[in-house]
Amino acid sequence: MISTSRRAQVAAALAAAGPAGVSGEAIAADLGVSRVAVSKHVAALRALGYKIAAAPRAGYRLESAPDACIPEEVGPRLRDPLWIACEGAAEVTSTNDDAKRLARARAPEGVSVVAARQTAGRGRLGRVWESPAGGAYVSCVLRPAIAPAEAAPLSLVVAAGVARGLRAAGVDAGIKWPNDLMLDDRKLGGILLEMSAEADRVEWVVVGCGINVGAAPGPDGAFVREAVSGARVAEIAAAVLDGIAAGYREFLQDGFGPARVEVLARDTLAGRPVTVRDAAGVIVAEGVAAGVSDSGELLLDGAGGQFRVAAGEVTLRC
Numbered sequence: 001m002i003s004t005s006r007r008a009q010v011a012a013a014l015a016a017a018g019p020a021g022v023s024g025e026a027i028a029a030d031l032g033v034s035r036v037a038v039s040k041h042v043a044a045l046r047a048l049g050y051k052i053a054a055a056p057r058a059g060y061r062l063e064s065a066p067d068a069c070i071p072e073e074v075g076p077r078l079r080d081p082l083w084i085a086c087e088g089a090a091e092v093t094s095t096n097d098d099a100k101r102l103a104r105a106r107a108p109e110g111v112s113v114v115a116a117r118q119t120a121g122r123g124r125l126g127r128v129w130e131s132p133a134g135g136a137y138v139s140c141v142l143r144p145a146i147a148p149a150e151a152a153p154l155s156l157v158v159a160a161g162v163a164r165g166l167r168a169a170g171v172d173a174g175i176k177w178p179n180d181l182m183l184d185d186r187k188l189g190g191i192l193l194e195m196s197a198e199a200d201r202v203e204w205v206v207v208g209c210g211i212n213v214g215a216a217p218g219p220d221g222a223f224v225r226e227a228v229s230g231a232r233v234a235e236i237a238a239a240v241l242d243g244i245a246a247g248y249r250e251f252l253q254d255g256f257g258p259a260r261v262e263v264l265a266r267d268t269l270a271g272r273p274v275t276v277r278d279a280a281g282v283i284v285a286e287g288v289a290a291g292v293s294d295s296g297e298l299l300l301d302g303a304g305g306q307f308r309v310a311a312g313e314v315t316l317r318c
């Protein structure tokens with residue numbers, strides 16, 4: 001059973017009771033807390049957007065739950081046994097920052113952090129990841145027993161897992177090397193991996209993923225409801241986390257091979273002329289994209305034949 005906050009447990013008890021409702025006493029007895037504590041949690045849930053009716057004898061009845069990426073809504077939807085806890089809040093600075101704090105404090109593998117909104121969401125190289133309410137922002141702590149060099153393809157493993165999770169939710173996303181989820185050449189989501197390692201072993205990896213669900217923040221962004229009009233944000237967040245878990249497990253068992261197949265099938269760059277730049281914006285390679293290598297590098301066809309690019313930012317050359 002996934003570990004959740006008391007507030008999430010009260011939300012789950014209300015959801016389980018359905019239209020019949022449940023008394024505050026019954027919830028208090030079930031959770032081993034006081035009746036006053038239950039009413040405080042109900043007040044906090046209302047502040048989060050839960051509509052909860054209260055009647056003197058019938059007790060509490062959940063009328064509706066908010067459509068948001070909050071632990072109360074995402075936690076109960078997680079299916080993969082990797083997930084042991086779902087933390088987070090309606091608003092955080094960055095789910096990756098919270099997950100890193102947990103990782104440094106020795107949180108075990110399988111702890112996730114979710115938020116409905118980030119005030120300082122980040123992409124690669126400290127770039128801003130716009131994170132307005134209505135998106136799915138998730139991070140998690142992984143502790144793979146591998147050497148740092150073996151972690152190179154992890155970003156694509158996660159991208160493939162996220163794509164698979166989105167597919168399960170009805171969204172066919174493309175993958176743009178090395179860390180973007182795409183719809184029609186517009187960015188649907190991004191992935192940010194942060195890692196702590198010693199010379200010979202990875203200590204932790206924090207995986208973050210932001211997906212636009214209800215709307216995209218700018219004209220270059222895509223969002224899930226373009227593809228699935230009724231998609232619920234918490235369903236998308238849970239599908240993304242479960243997709244990451246499945247891809248991660250497969251990577252530990254079978255290496256990068258299965259994820260590579262998924263990446264190649266969803267590759268939005270294949271066959272197109274691209275430019276690769278480094279962090280300073282200097283062009284490091286140009287060629288026609290030809291998939292990814294068996295260790296996750298971008299393959300480019302150039303005048304002198306095929307070559308590999310390990311890192312960089314890719315733009316299409318028109």
Ligand code: ATP
Pocket residue numbers: 122123124125127128129130131179180187188189190191212216217218220221222313314315
């Ligand atoms: P590239 O723009 O080439 O994909 P990148 O992969 O290094 O660069 P990321 O770190 O994935 O970039 O994401 C940051 C960039 O994504 C920002 O600079 C901005 O252009 C764009 N962006 C930021 N927030 C969003 C969002 N919510 N949806 C779509 N695009 C976004």
